[in-house]
Amino acid sequence: MADNEGVRRRDVLKSIGLTGAAAGLAATSVASVAKEPESEPTMQSHAHAPARNESAAETFRFFTEREAAVVVALVDTLIPRDDVGPGGVEVGVPTFIDREMASGYGRGARMYLDGPFGEGTPQQGYQLPLPPAELYRVGIADLNAWCAKTRGGKTFDQLSAADRTAALKMVEAGQAEFAQVPARAFFNILLQNSMEGYFADPVHGGNRNKAVWKMIGFPGAIGMYADDIEKYRNKKYDVEPKSIQDLS
Numbered sequence: 426m427a428d429n430e431g432v433r434r435r436d437v438l439k440s441i442g443l444t445g446a447a448a449g450l451a452a453t454s455v456a457s458v459a460k461e462p463e464s465e466p467t468m469q470s471h472a473h474a475p476a477r478n479e480s481a482a483e484t485f486r487f488f489t490e491r492e493a494a495v496v497v498a499l500v501d502t503l504i505p506r507d508d509v510g511p512g513g514v515e516v517g518v519p520t521f522i523d524r525e526m527a528s529g530y531g532r533g534a535r536m537y538l539d540g541p542f543g544e545g546t547p548q549q550g551y552q553l554p555l556p557p558a559e560l561y562r563v564g565i566a567d568l569n570a571w572c573a574k575t576r577g578g579k580t581f582d583q584l585s586a587a588d589r590t591a592a593l594k595m596v597e598a599g600q601a602e603f604a605q606v607p608a609r610a611f612f613n614i615l616l617q618n619s620m621e622g623y624f625a626d627p628v629h630g631g632n633r634n635k636a637v638w639k640m641i642g643f644p645g646a647i648g649m650y651a652d653d654i655e656k657y658r659n660k661k662y663d664v665e666p667k668s669i670q671d672l673s
Contacts (some may be wrong), residue, residue: 440557485520486527487558491580495565496522496671498582501588503619510640513623520562521622523633531558553606564611567603568596638666646672 506512533556545552569580599609622631645666
């Protein structure tokens with residue numbers, strides 16, 4: 426999170442979306458494939474997350490009410506609404522992350538979680554024994570404890586927008602003193618899941634109303650373009666994006 430965030434940060438997100446929207450669809454499919462049936466009990470009681478507007482309020486499956494408030498604040502800090510496009514909260518990124526954590530992805534169903542565990546190099550990737558859902562749970566607790574210690578007893582979601590940005594920069598840089606997990610590891614998974622939710626097919630909870638696809642000009646999950654090749658040769662392919670739900 427550089428000092429000149431704002432539009433610059435959104436431009437980065439747009440460039441990621443233009444080159445990686447299809448990859449984002451594939452990445453989020455892991456959560457949907459391993460997801461528990463709706464009839465099975467979830468790991469935590471339902472909670473309603475506070476949001477910047479009523480349309481963003483959702484019932485959470487994994488996060489507690491206190492955790493959900495922090496996730497909403499984190500996403501709002503990473504991807505705020507601006508004149509370039511919608512914010513992460515209003516398009517449902519916290520809902521997307523919550524669904525991921527309530528799924529097999531959150532439980533680490535496809536992760537190697539046996540020891541030994543040691544501090545690895547950046548090239549070696551994730552090296553902790555915690556599955557993603559537990560990393561969020563412990564990371565949020567560490568974040569709130571660190572904020573309370575360094576920012577007058579306030580949890581992350583209670584900070585002003587400017588203080589949230591400053592705090593999250595320290596978390597990103599690994600300068601925040603977390604008690605149980607590395608701060609940078611928590612930031613990395615938060616950033617990854619936030620980008621996934623921002624660009625994913627709306628069927629997974631994020632990218633509500635395909636707003637982000639419309640922003641970057643991505644046509645969605647149409648799949649077949651053979652009939653349009655000649656019509657749009659050397660022309661902008663400007664169509665209404667389609668979700669997986671639109672094709673079912």
